Amino acid sequence: MKILVIEDEIMLADTLAEILKQNNYSVDLCYNGEKGWEFIQTEVYDGIVLDIMIPKMSGYEILKAMREANINTPVLILTARSEMEDIVTGLDCGADDYMTKPFAITEFLARVRAVTRRKEYILPENPSMGNVFLLQQQCTLSCKGNSISLGKKEYQIMEVLLNNCSQKVPKEQLIEKVWGFDSDCEYNNIEVYISFLRKKLKAIEADITINNTRGLGYYLEVLND
Amino acid sequence: MKILVIEDEIMLADTLAEILKQNNYSVDLCYNGEKGWEFIQTEVYDGIVLDIMIPKMSGYEILKAMREANINTPVLILTARSEMEDIVTGLDCGADDYMTKPFAITEFLARVRAVTRRKEYILPENPSMGNVFLLQQQCTLSCKGNSISLGKKEYQIMEVLLNNCSQKVPKEQLIEKVWGFDSDCEYNNIEVYISFLRKKLKAIEADITINNTRGLGYYLEVLND
DNA sequence: CTGGTAAAGCTTGAATAAACCTTTAAAAAT
DNA sequence: ATTTTTAAAGGTTTATTCAAGCTTTACCAG
Numbered sequence: 093m094k095i096l097v098i099e100d101e102i103m104l105a106d107t108l109a110e111i112l113k114q115n116n117y118s119v120d121l122c123y124n125g126e127k128g129w130e131f132i133q134t135e136v137y138d139g140i141v142l143d144i145m146i147p148k149m150s151g152y153e154i155l156k157a158m159r160e161a162n163i164n165t166p167v168l169i170l171t172a173r174s175e176m177e178d179i180v181t182g183l184d185c186g187a188d189d190y191m192t193k194p195f196a197i198t199e200f201l202a203r204v205r206a207v208t209r210r211k212e213y214i215l216p217e218n219p220s221m222g223n224v225f226l227l228q229q230q231c232t233l234s235c236k237g238n239s240i241s242l243g244k245k246e247y248q249i250m251e252v253l254l255n256n257c258s259q260k261v262p263k264e265q266l267i268e269k270v271w272g273f274d275s276d277c278e279y280n281n282i283e284v285y286i287s288f289l290r291k292k293l294k295a296i297e298a299d300i301t302i303n304n305t306r307g308l309g310y311y312l313e314v315l316n317d
Numbered sequence: 318m319k320i321l322v323i324e325d326e327i328m329l330a331d332t333l334a335e336i337l338k339q340n341n342y343s344v345d346l347c348y349n350g351e352k353g354w355e356f357i358q359t360e361v362y363d364g365i366v367l368d369i370m371i372p373k374m375s376g377y378e379i380l381k382a383m384r385e386a387n388i389n390t391p392v393l394i395l396t397a398r399s400e401m402e403d404i405v406t407g408l409d410c411g412a413d414d415y416m417t418k419p420f421a422i423t424e425f426l427a428r429v430r431a432v433t434r435r436k437e438y439i440l441p442e443n444p445s446m447g448n449v450f451l452l453q454q455q456c457t458l459s460c461k462g463n464s465i466s467l468g469k470k471e472y473q474i475m476e477v478l479l480n481n482c483s484q485k486v487p488k489e490q491l492i493e494k495v496w497g498f499d500s501d502c503e504y505n506n507i508e509v510y511i512s513f514l515r516k517k518l519k520a521i522e523a524d525i526t527i528n529n530t531r532g533l534g535y536y537l538e539v540l541n542d
Numbered sequence: 543c544t545g546g547t548a549a550a551g552c553t554t555g556a557a558t559a560a561a562c563c564t565t566t567a568a569a570a571a572t
Numbered sequence: 573a574t575t576t577t578t579a580a581a582g583g584t585t586t587a588t589t590c591a592a593g594c595t596t597t598a599c600c601a602g
Binding site for chain 4: 243
């Protein structure tokens with residue numbers, strides 16, 4: 093497991109790195125945002141410990157940049173208690189968890205474990221199933237010649253389904269992943285997008301369908317005939 | 318699996334209950350400590366989700382009262398970030414785990430699973446008997462090749478029977494575990510579901526049956542011939 | 543040891559409720 | 573101005589509950 097720590101309080105940063113090393117992580121360490129962003133781009137990490145208030149490039153900027161570059165490494169945000177309101181922003185930007193300083197070492201380790209466990213497997217760049225694949229850069233769903241462009245939400249939903257292709261994904265989970273955990277998005281909303289997606293899948297003659305098991309959630313299935 | 322949620326933020330409480338229900342737990346819900354303590358005394362739960370800062374009787378008071386009364390149901394504490402220092406107190410009072418608000422739904426579910434699993438009754442994730450086993454994620458009953466999907470109630474009833482495979486489970490207890498103790502569900506209702514389940518067991522050629530001893534309850538039995 | 547009777551359990555079909563689907567239109571965002 | 577997102581409405585399907593008639597079991601009286 094490889095962790096990147098981005099934290100400008102040098103003492104704290106060194107301590108965290110030390111703790112992680114003692115727990116058999118390999119650790120990269122940097123003291124400002126710009127450097128951190130370089131690391132993120134050049135290296136694949138299993139998790140990132142990220143302070144928000146750091147010089148040169150804030151934690152949020154990094155998160156946003158990561159998101160845009162479709163780097164899905166799990167992120168644990170560190171923040172002072174006075175910045176509490178910003179946490180929602182952080183989670184919306186794609187952070188997976190946060191901790192306020194100061195904190196207990198055991199809790200820190202627990203959260204690092206939780207956060208990295210959450211994304212054990214590597215998510216493919218352009219997830220695919222059957223003859224269909226999702227091009228993230230063009231926000232496009234394509235399939236032997238045919239292709240069709242997706243809206244942002246459509247794209248995100250399709251991505252979640254593709255990344256959980258063997259599982260049934262409950263609406264709750266879709267809402268959490270696509271709209272954010274504190275959203276009051278209605279179920280109907282998802283149903284609408286599922287309907288859109290099904291239409292588009294049919295339009296490009298995809299060999300997969302979106303199915304649903306009542307009460308459990310949506311899942312993809314390959315048609316075979 | 319039956320969970321009690323004690324949380325005074327009504328929106329959050331309802332959301333948690335909803336999420337749990339969708340994951341095949343049955344849930345009791347209350348918005349203050351006093352009511353919560355009543356529930357705990359009158360009902361047996363597999364786990365309790367407990368906010369600390371709640372009206373009438375604090376989470377700690379409940380915890381303390383529980384342990385004094387030798388009620389060992391596992392407890393997952395919810396707490397605002399600002400009450401962090403109190404967590405140690407909570408764990409000292411006998412809580413099994415805690416989460417700070419806000420949190421990710423997946424994490425919440427993971428922690429509920431963990432906390433309830435910790436209970437040493439060792440309830441298997443996919444309980445089984447004879448050649449039959451219950452797949453939690455699929456809500457499916459399966460048996461060497463054959464498998465059949467269950468409705469939510471069917472699933473929960475089957476789960477209770479499998480987890481008490483050496484015992485006769487009275488209707489009262491089934492109602493309590495599946496519908497909730499304050500339900501006015503008729504016995505007939507259970508009989509209907511038992512009937513459904515027997516039909517499905519036969520359909521997949523299971524080697525177990527659901528039997529009944531008049532006045533005592535239902536139990537599973539392995540066929541041997 | 544019958545046979546009658548009441549309670550408990552079984553089964554089925556119909557009614558109700560909940561979950562899901564689709565379309566359309568309004569609102570927001572770009 | 574166009575695309576994307578949300579909201580609303582009505583329709584379909586499936587799960588759940590209700591109701592009724594039937595079968596089995598236990599028990600008591602004759």
